[in-house]
Amino acid sequence: MTDVPASHPRYASLRTRDAIVAGVEGGVTSMHGLVAHGRGEAFDYLLGERTRHFARDAIDAAAAMLVTAERPVVSVNGNAAALVPADLVALAAALDAPLEVNIFHASKARERAIREHMLAHGAPDVLMPATNAVLEHIDSNRRFVNPGGIHVADVVFVPLEDGDRCQALVRCGKRVITVDLNPMSRTARTATVTIVDNVTRAMPLLLERVAAWRGDAASCRDLPDAFDNERGLRAAETAIRAG
Amino acid sequence: MTDVPASHPRYASLRTRDAIVAGVEGGVTSMHGLVAHGRGEAFDYLLGERTRHFARDAIDAAAAMLVTAERPVVSVNGNAAALVPADLVALAAALDAPLEVNIFHASKARERAIREHMLAHGAPDVLMPATNAVLEHIDSNRRFVNPGGIHVADVVFVPLEDGDRCQALVRCGKRVITVDLNPMSRTARTATVTIVDNVTRAMPLLLERVAAWRGDAASCRDLPDAFDNERGLRAAETAIRAG
Numbered sequence: 001m002t003d004v005p006a007s008h009p010r011y012a013s014l015r016t017r018d019a020i021v022a023g024v025e026g027g028v029t030s031m032h033g034l035v036a037h038g039r040g041e042a043f044d045y046l047l048g049e050r051t052r053h054f055a056r057d058a059i060d061a062a063a064a065m066l067v068t069a070e071r072p073v074v075s076v077n078g079n080a081a082a083l084v085p086a087d088l089v090a091l092a093a094a095l096d097a098p099l100e101v102n103i104f105h106a107s108k109a110r111e112r113a114i115r116e117h118m119l120a121h122g123a124p125d126v127l128m129p130a131t132n133a134v135l136e137h138i139d140s141n142r143r144f145v146n147p148g149g150i151h152v153a154d155v156v157f158v159p160l161e162d163g164d165r166c167q168a169l170v171r172c173g174k175r176v177i178t179v180d181l182n183p184m185s186r187t188a189r190t191a192t193v194t195i196v197d198n199v200t201r202a203m204p205l206l207l208e209r210v211a212a213w214r215g216d217a218a219s220c221r222d223l224p225d226a227f228d229n230e231r232g233l234r235a236a237e238t239a240i241r242a243g
Numbered sequence: 244m245t246d247v248p249a250s251h252p253r254y255a256s257l258r259t260r261d262a263i264v265a266g267v268e269g270g271v272t273s274m275h276g277l278v279a280h281g282r283g284e285a286f287d288y289l290l291g292e293r294t295r296h297f298a299r300d301a302i303d304a305a306a307a308m309l310v311t312a313e314r315p316v317v318s319v320n321g322n323a324a325a326l327v328p329a330d331l332v333a334l335a336a337a338l339d340a341p342l343e344v345n346i347f348h349a350s351k352a353r354e355r356a357i358r359e360h361m362l363a364h365g366a367p368d369v370l371m372p373a374t375n376a377v378l379e380h381i382d383s384n385r386r387f388v389n390p391g392g393i394h395v396a397d398v399v400f401v402p403l404e405d406g407d408r409c410q411a412l413v414r415c416g417k418r419v420i421t422v423d424l425n426p427m428s429r430t431a432r433t434a435t436v437t438i439v440d441n442v443t444r445a446m447p448l449l450l451e452r453v454a455a456w457r458g459d460a461a462s463c464r465d466l467p468d469a470f471d472n473e474r475g476l477r478a479a480e481t482a483i484r485a486g
Contacts, residue, residue, distance in 0.1 A: 005382045007382060017275060017278050020278070021274045021275065021278075024274055031264045031267055031268075031274070031277055032257070032260055032264060034274055034277040034278050034281065035260050035263065035264070035277050035278070035280055035281035035284065036281055037278055037281060038277065038278035038279055038280060038281020038282040038283075038284070038285075039281040039282065039284045039285040039288075040281070040285075041278065041281070041282050041285075042281070042282040042283075042284075042285030042286055042425070043285050045282075046289075139248040139250060139251075164251055182285065182288070184288070240289075241289075241483075241484045241485065242484065
C-alpha cells in the first residue's frame with residue numbers, strides 16, 4: 001500500500017490508485033492496465049470527477065439495451081475486476097447473464113486470477129475464453145471467446161475495452177456497451193453505447209437503471225435505437241475541453 | 244514485452260508503454276509511476292502528441308538557465324530513468340552536473356536500481372539521497388537529498404516531479420525546471436520553468452538548445468528572468484482545451 005501522507009492534497013485520488021495497484025499485485029490487472037487507468041484518471045480530472053448528463057443518458061440507454069437483450073454477456077477484464085468486481089457480479093445476476101473473462105494482454109494465469117477474483121466476489125460462475133470459438137476481424141491471439149458466452153451474445157457489456165476488440169465485436173453484429181473516459185478513443189467511437197464516466201461511479205447508476213427498466217421493460221424497448229452515441233461523445237469532448 | 248500486433252492502430256503508443264512497464268519489471272519504476280505515466284498519456288493525446296510552441300519556448304529558457312547555473316543538478320526518478328536514461332546522462336555531461344536519484348515513493352532498493360540503471364546507460368557516477376542532508380518544507384520520508392547535490396544546487400532539472408517536492412525545492416530558494424504534460428498540476432504551477440511536453444520528445448530538443456547556448460552563454464544570460472512561466476502554462480491549457 002502507498003506511503004503517501006494524509007497531508008498530501010491528492011490523497012484521495014492516490015488512495016484510489018491503490019485498488020488498481022492491488023489488482024496488479026493480486027495477478028488480476030496487467031501493468032499496461034495500470035497505465036490505461038492513469039490515462040482515464042486524467043480524463044476524469046478534466047471532467048471534474050463527476051457523472052455528467054451525457055453519461056446519465058448513455059447509462060439509461062445501456063440499461064434498456066441490456067434489459068431487452070436476448071443473450072446479454074458481461075465481459076470482465078483486469079481493470080474492471082480490480083475496480084468494480086461486486087457491481088459486475090450484481091449486474092450479471094440482475095440480467096441473468098453470464099460473466100466472461102476477456103483480457104487484452106494474453107495470459108492464462110491472469111485469466112484464471114480474474115475468474116477466482118470474481119468467484120470470491122460472489123459470482124456463481126465465470127466463463128473463460130475457449131480455443132474452439134473465435135471472433136472474426138481480429139488478430140490471432142485476441143480472438144478467442146467462450147462459445148456459450150460472447151460468441152453467441154447479442155449485447156455485450158464490456159467496460160474499459162481495447163479499440164480493436166470493440167471493433168471486432170461490432171463487426172460480428174453485436175451491440176456493444178462500453179465505459180470509457182476518453183470520448184475520442186476508438187473504443188468510444190466504435191461502441192453502440194459509450195458511457196463516458198468513471199466505471200466506479202457509473203456501475204451503481206447502471207444497476208439502478210437496470211432495476212428500474214426490469215420493472216417496466218415495455219417502456220424502454222425503443223430507447224436503444226433512439227440513442228445517438230455520436231452526439232453523446234461530442235458533448236463529452238466539449239465538456240473535457242471546456243473543463 | 245507486449246504481445247500487441249503491429250497491425251494495432253495504437254501500436255506506437257502501446258510500445259512506448261513497454262518502456263515504462265520494463266522499468267517496473269527492472270525495479271526502476273514504481274507502479275504508481277505507471278499510473279502517472281498514463282495520466283501524462285491522456286494530456287499528450289489532447290495536445291496532439293507533438294511539441295508545441297510554448298514547450299519550445301520553455302525548453303529554450305530551461306537550456307539557458309542550466310547553462311548559466313553555478314551548481315546545476317539533474318534529478319532522476321523512476322519514470323525518467325525508464326524513459327530517457329541516455330538523454331539524462333548526456334544532459335548531465337553537457338552541463339558537467341551531477342545526476343541525483345530522487346524518488347517519490349521511498350524505497351532503498353528502487354533507489355539502488357535507478358543508480359545501477361543510469362550507470363549502465365553511461366553515467367560516470369550517480370548521487371544518492373543521504374540522511375544527513377534534508378530539504379525543509381516537506382514531510383519526513385521525502386526530505387532526504389544529497390549534501391553535495393540537490394542540497395547545494397542553485398538550479399535543479401527535475402522532470403516528472405511530485406507537486407510537494409517541487410514546492411519544497413522552490414521554497415528552499417532553488418530554481419526548478421520540470422517537464423510535465425499537465426499544465427494545471429501543482430508541479431507545473433510551482434516550477435520556475437515548466438516544459439509542457441512528452442519527456443521523450445523534450446529531451447533531445449533540450450540537449451540541442453544546451454549545446455547551442457553553451458557556445459554562446461553570454462547571449463542567453465537574461466533569458467531565464469525574461470521567461471514567463473504562467474503565460475506558457477496558460478497557452479498550454481488553451482491548447483489542451485482547444486484540441
